[in-house]
Amino acid sequence: MDDALAAPRTSAGLSPAPSARLIALLLPLALLGGALGSQYFGGLHPCEMCYWQRWPHGVAIVLAALAFTAPADSGRARSLTLLAALAIALSGVIAVYHAGVEAKIFQGFTTCTALATKGMSSADLLKAITHAPLVRCDEVQFRFLGVSMAGWNAILSLSGAAAILILSLRGSRR
Numbered sequence: 001m002d003d004a005l006a007a008p009r010t011s012a013g014l015s016p017a018p019s020a021r022l023i024a025l026l027l028p029l030a031l032l033g034g035a036l037g038s039q040y041f042g043g044l045h046p047c048e049m050c051y052w053q054r055w056p057h058g059v060a061i062v063l064a065a066l067a068f069t070a071p072a073d074s075g076r077a078r079s080l081t082l083l084a085a086l087a088i089a090l091s092g093v094i095a096v097y098h099a100g101v102e103a104k105i106f107q108g109f110t111t112c113t114a115l116a117t118k119g120m121s122s123a124d125l126l127k128a129i130t131h132a133p134l135v136r137c138d139e140v141q142f143r144f145l146g147v148s149m150a151g152w153n154a155i156l157s158l159s160g161a162a163a164i165l166i167l168s169l170r171g172s173r174r
Contacts, residue, residue, distance in 0.1 A: 017081075018072040020167035024084035025064035027160040028057035028091070031153060038149065044141050049098040053091045053153055060087035078168055085164035092157030098150035 014022065035054055038044045046054075067080035101107070141149075 015072070016167040016170040017078065020085075020164045021064060021067045021072050021077060021081045023160060023167070024060060024067065024081045024088070024164050027156065028060040028064070028084070028088055031091075031156060032057040032061065035149070035153075044149075049094065049101065049150070053094045053098065053150070056087040056091035056094070057157075060084040060091075063087060081164060082168055085161045085168070088157050088164070089161035092154050092161060095150045095154035095157060099148060099154055102148050102150060 032054060035046070035050065035057075039046055061084075063080050063084035067077045067084065070077040070080075
């Protein structure tokens, strides 16, 4: 009975530190998986800012996976989990900006964001340009419940990062 009082448990039966670590791994996996699935299976082509949002999730996955190499209550695991939360929050901040560009709150890009590849012949470069999908950062390709994918990433990333932070702080007060 004393153990139950010493280590508060979540509804899933996990104490706060393991819960935070699990969310830090599963949330970016789900969000990045959803983005890649919508691209490769759903036919939605990402814009430049969509790619920007993906990188922090990839970093968060690596950091959270590394957190599983130590006991959940250890300083190392907590630090890695908090760094993963920071990466998730960064993706959310980028997504807020992207959603703002989609809603015409922010201006967005005024120049082309396509990257030229060195070493390509003129014919290969022309073929790549003419066959590449034109995807604008200020146009929403898909909405779910009236919210764009960037909007969902902002909501889920920022709330998930906050949950990880709260769980991590709750677990460290033991």
